[in-house]
Amino acid sequence: xxxxxxxxxxxxxxxxxxxxxxxxxxxxxxxxxxxxxxxxxxxxxxxxxxxxxxxxxxxxxxxxxxxxxxxxxxxxxxxxxxxxxxxxxxxxxxxxxxxxxxxxxxxxxxxxxxxxxxxxxxxxxxxxxxxxxxxxxxxxxxxxxxxxxxxxxxxxxxxxxxxxxxxxxxxxxxxxxxxxxxxxxxxxxxxxxxxxxxx
Amino acid sequence: xxxxxxxxxxxxxxxxxxxxxxxxxxxxxxxxxxxxxxxxxxxxxxxxxxxxxxxxxxxxxxxxxxxxxxxxxxxxxxxxxxxxxxxxxxxxxxxxxxxxxxxxxxxxxxxxxxxxxxxxxxxxxxxxxxxxxxxxxxxxxxxxxxxxxxxxxxxxxxxxxxxxxxxxxxxxxxxxxxxxxxxxxxxxxxxxxxxxxxxxxxxxxxxxxxxxxxxxxxxxxxxxxxxxxxxxxxxxxxxxxxxxxxxxxxxxxxxxxxxxxxxxxxxxxxxxxxxxxxxxxxx
Ligand SMILES: [Zn+2]
Numbered sequence: 001x002x003x004x005x006x007x008x009x010x011x012x013x014x015x016x017x018x019x020x021x022x023x024x025x026x027x028x029x030x031x032x033x034x035x036x037x038x039x040x041x042x043x044x045x046x047x048x049x050x051x052x053x054x055x056x057x058x059x060x061x062x063x064x065x066x067x068x069x070x071x072x073x074x075x076x077x078x079x080x081x082x083x084x085x086x087x088x089x090x091x092x093x094x095x096x097x098x099x100x101x102x103x104x105x106x107x108x109x110x111x112x113x114x115x116x117x118x119x120x121x122x123x124x125x126x127x128x129x130x131x132x133x134x135x136x137x138x139x140x141x142x143x144x145x146x147x148x149x150x151x152x153x154x155x156x157x158x159x160x161x162x163x164x165x166x167x168x169x170x171x172x173x174x175x176x177x178x179x180x181x182x183x184x185x186x187x188x189x190x191x192x193x194x195x196x197x198x199x
Numbered sequence: 200x201x202x203x204x205x206x207x208x209x210x211x212x213x214x215x216x217x218x219x220x221x222x223x224x225x226x227x228x229x230x231x232x233x234x235x236x237x238x239x240x241x242x243x244x245x246x247x248x249x250x251x252x253x254x255x256x257x258x259x260x261x262x263x264x265x266x267x268x269x270x271x272x273x274x275x276x277x278x279x280x281x282x283x284x285x286x287x288x289x290x291x292x293x294x295x296x297x298x299x300x301x302x303x304x305x306x307x308x309x310x311x312x313x314x315x316x317x318x319x320x321x322x323x324x325x326x327x328x329x330x331x332x333x334x335x336x337x338x339x340x341x342x343x344x345x346x347x348x349x350x351x352x353x354x355x356x357x358x359x360x361x362x363x364x365x366x367x368x369x370x371x372x373x374x375x376x377x378x379x380x381x382x383x384x385x386x387x388x389x390x391x392x393x394x395x396x397x398x399x400x401x402x403x404x405x406x407x408x409x410x411x412x413x414x415x416x417x418x419x420x421x422x423x424x425x426x427x428x429x430x431x432x433x434x435x436x437x438x439x440x441x442x443x444x445x446x447x448x449x450x451x452x453x454x455x456x457x458x459x460x461x462x463x464x465x466x467x468x469x470x471x472x473x474x475x476x477x478x479x480x481x482x
Contacts, residue, residue, distance in 0.1 A: 023271075026269060027269070030267050030268075034267050035260055035262070038261070039260050048261075049264065051263075052263055052264050052265055052267075055263060056267045056268075057360055059268075059269060060269060060270075060360075088393065091433065092391055092393075126254070126257075127257070127259070130254045130257075130258055134255065145255060148220065148252075149252050149255035150255065150256070152256075154222070155217075155220065155222045170216070171213050173216055173217075173220075174212045174215070174216035174217070177216055177251045177252060178216075178248070180251050180255065181247050181248065181250075181251040184251065185247075193247075
């Protein structure tokens with residue numbers, strides 16, 4: 001088997017200080033997790049302000065409840081809180097439609113460098129289609145693929161965030177990928193169907 | 200279809216997907232990899248999944264639009280009390296003129312009421328006399344939310360939320376939130392109260408024992424909590440409320456608290472109460 005992702009050894013110390021009420025230590029945890037947590041929420045709910053609300057509320061609840069955190073890794077626990085908030089969000093907004101897909105601004109330069117304007121436009125369009133395809137997934141599949149392919153979590157970590165068996169994680173990720181693939185292939189100009197040819 | 204008889208077992212979608220993630224155990228990994236090496240069709244399936252995973256992984260990480268903070272003091276996470284101070288008969292849609300005062304003074308000792316939970320629980324704070332309270336209540340029409348209910352498009356950005364957990368049942372929570380902590384006196388406030396772990400699925404607020412009250416200086420106006428939906432057994436109440444319609448005393452602007460009180464409908468007499476600060480501005 002393959003080891004799960006690094007459980008940041010730094011967390012343990014910060015968490016134990018935060019449990020004593022050390023705000024500074026908790027603030028360091030916020031700094032460490034704000035981008036991945038926000039992006040998880042963003043890919044789940046689609047809207048920036050909603051995603052920021054969810055991340056803020058997750059940190060607040062984590063801060064309030066950190067004394068109840070025993071041996072579980074902080075990261076899984078924090079993401080579990082945020083995942084539950086995403087589900088709360090869907091519950092509240094179920095009747096009222098979904099947020100429109102927001103145009104991207106405010107992007108950290110972690111993507112592929114595309115200096116050429118046309119390439120950049122194409123990359124933007126590809127990303128928009130990918131975001132749309134993720135948004136079209138049902139919530140259970142969406143969160144599985146987001147935790148895996150946006151947050152880079154190992155399957156056992158995802159299982160502990162979602163509190164489901166490993167087999168469920170595996171099947172949700174697989175089905176999510178298959179559905180995203182199917183949607184992307186409806187745009188062959190951006191996602192050409194790859195046939196593997198024997199040379 | 201296997202392209203060679205030597206590799207008869209087609210890997211499943213799950214196996215191919217897990218192969219990309221190196222999440223198969225050694226035996227399965229070897230079996231699937233061997234099959235794929237000899238099967239063009241599975242090579243194409245695998246390649247498609249791999250490209251999909253890469254497309255998702257290629258989404259740029261975005262910077263949050265604001266910084267996340269925690270308050271200087273822990274939010275008062277929850278409070279509770281014997282039901283005596285609020286007889287079930289008083290759980291109605293009324294303007295509470297005087298009765299709210301004890302409640303307000305004791306419960307809302309303010310955000311400075313220390314580390315929240317433990318002290319408040321064990322203290323089991325005694326509230327004002329249960330008797331005579333009804334007499335102090337002056338009935339008036341409760342403001343009702345406007346019919347369009349939530350409009351997710353116009354949700355404000357600053358969510359204002361509080362959660363209380365039932366100390367005897369950690370899966371039971373009262374979650375109260377509004378879409379902002381500050382409104383003009385002519386504005387509209389979006390309120391949501393989720394009764395997580397309620398023993399009932401009813402969307403009737405009286406059956407659920409839920410009241411919403413906007414309180415200032417011992418005076419409160421009760422808001423009519425409208426059942427929005429029951430989701431997987433969780434009753435959700437709320438709506439948009441036009442603040443201009445509230446019978447508030449002058450000056451209308453000022454600092455209030457919105458309090459949700461839930462007399463848990465299981466006969467135990469336990470009460471959960473959540474509150475969030477609300478500032479009204481203008482005149
Ligand atoms: Zn095959």
